[in-house]
Amino acid sequence: MKALAALALFLLALHPLSSSAQVAPAYHARAEQLLPLLGKDGGEKDFFSDLFLTAVPVNQWRALTADLRRQYGEPQSLGSVRQNGPTAGQVEVRYRRATVGFTLVIAPEAPNRVIGLQIVGAKQADDSLIKVIDDFEALPGQTAFAIARLTDGGPQWIATRAPDRQMATGSSFKLYVLAELARAVEAGERRWSDVIPLSHKSFSGRLLAYPDRAPMTLHSLATTMIAESDNSAADTLLLALGRENVDATLSRAGHAEADAALPLLTTAEAFALKMPANASLRQSYARASIAQRRAMLRDHAARLDAKAVDIGTVAETPASIDSAEWFASPKDEVALLDWLRRHGGEALPIMAVNPGIAPADAARWKYLGYKGGSEPGVMAMNFLAQAKDGSWYAVTGSWNNPAARLDEPRFVALMTRALNLLAETSR
Structure with missing residues (x-):
């Protein structure tokens, strides 16, 4: 290893x-x-x-x-x-x-x-955020990175690299699903204790083995989606909350280029679009308007269902990470994390179940919430952190390479270094 x-x-x-x-x-x-x-x-x-x-x-x-x-x-x-x-x-x-x-x-x-x-x-020895960014720049492919202090007056940028670059972020999109659930609870439209059936199973994750339509609370689905990145939980929540509602929350939370990001795909739809057999459909989807994409997802629902996916064709090497994906820039991710800081409620302890880094490093913070995403050619890590002095920070980084799998431990090490350096300066 x-x-x-x-x-x-x-x-x-x-x-x-x-x-x-x-x-x-x-x-x-x-x-x-x-x-x-x-x-x-x-x-x-x-x-x-x-x-x-x-x-x-x-x-x-x-x-x-x-x-x-x-x-x-x-x-x-x-x-x-x-x-x-x-x-x-x-x-x-x-x-x-x-x-x-x-x-x-x-x-x-x-x-x-x-x-x-x-x-x-x-x-x-003599490490610094400048050296961390230099090491990001040395990674093959494209990278983007940002650290911001979160204030009532907006983010104060501490360190950035290509902060406006739209990147494939994999399962990081699940934070938008969580944000819509938090919004619906805050508005009184939902309760965390509401029970719905596990209705849309997808690849990977513990819930794939659960009985079809097993009753689950929204809180349990959200925790499994974030802490374990369970795809069945994510797809079930996305469709139960309403894709149009989750899409609206993406814009509400400050995403700068919604035209490129919407509609948010389920994991089953993304896997299906990545398949070589669906190359023509994928190309048409990438060129279409948001309204046309929504229609394509409806019209080709059977073709884009998890049962129609040959997962082996998309699991080993980078597959269409520029067209069948979830996209956000570091600035978009910072805006989303700040929205969750202010409106997340019970979503914040859910984000803290899996801090994404070693427990001893996470313990440098009063609070550390995390959600990332990874697949061949894609790696993203997003942290909402509260320092011991009470100040809040967002730390986000993404790495894309359509030509090769990524050295994930190397990326985790860079993000951990950035968090540890930030923790030292914010004590």
Whole structure:
């Protein structure tokens, strides 16, 4: 697996932890042994528990540590060791080009082998938002990025790259569905507790295995749609709320180029339009007006249903990301996140269920809401963040490449760096 530091890989095996102070010295001993283990192969079976090595075999561990060395140079010294208790805490290791933080957990019984290890962030020497943007620009394909402080007088721009560029954003469109649900609840038209049937199943996600027309609350559908990016939940909500209503909320929330973005497709429709067999229909759809597109979706409903999709034809390589997609610029996403900040209500805790980055990095914020999207050739991450001082920020980035799959861990690392740098300056 590539870029251990980027993904904050969680490797904690289930194990009862002791509170006995007698194991505290053993914790420091294991922390000191981590440094040479990161620098060269060997000694893993003496350091890790059997349960850990079952989950993460030695060869995988060695590949992960080699990737850390490629990114940050050789590990040079042990930094701070902070214990939350006798068996758990945080350890910092200074590499040549960064300081990497780990959560380390040891077994309470002798010989106190390591049962859990988690990368919780890497702080590169002399890092800055300018360097983050430079690294965005180095990505192959097209990128767009923005950070803004959200105020009652409008967004105050902190850092941007191509902020007006319309980008394919994948499942980020589900934030517009969430926003329309929040608007309808605020207006008294809906309640979060309202029950509707699971009526439109689509590819991927837990709800695909649920019984057809299973009764679900709007809150449960919204949480599954955002926290798990469940496509069946998204399509069911989009059509139950009314596509025309969700489309109106896209404009209401400040999207600058609705003509390119509307109507919002269901995931089943997008997959169907991407299919090679529907190339002619897709080309006509891309050239059509909004009214003509709406008519095409109605007239070709059977052809664009999930049952008609050959998912294998669109799942491996970028497929029509410039024509059968959901589009927004960083400025559009910032406007949407700000709308949700002001009107979201119960939508805000839903957005915080899955913060999108490692828990230790998310903990730098008083609140962190997230929704992203990814598919071959498309990656987007959108964060609504409240700093410990109460100030609000929007952080959004997108990466498109119609010619190749993306290095997703690399993109996650860039967005995590941006959030961590922003958290440091907003304390």
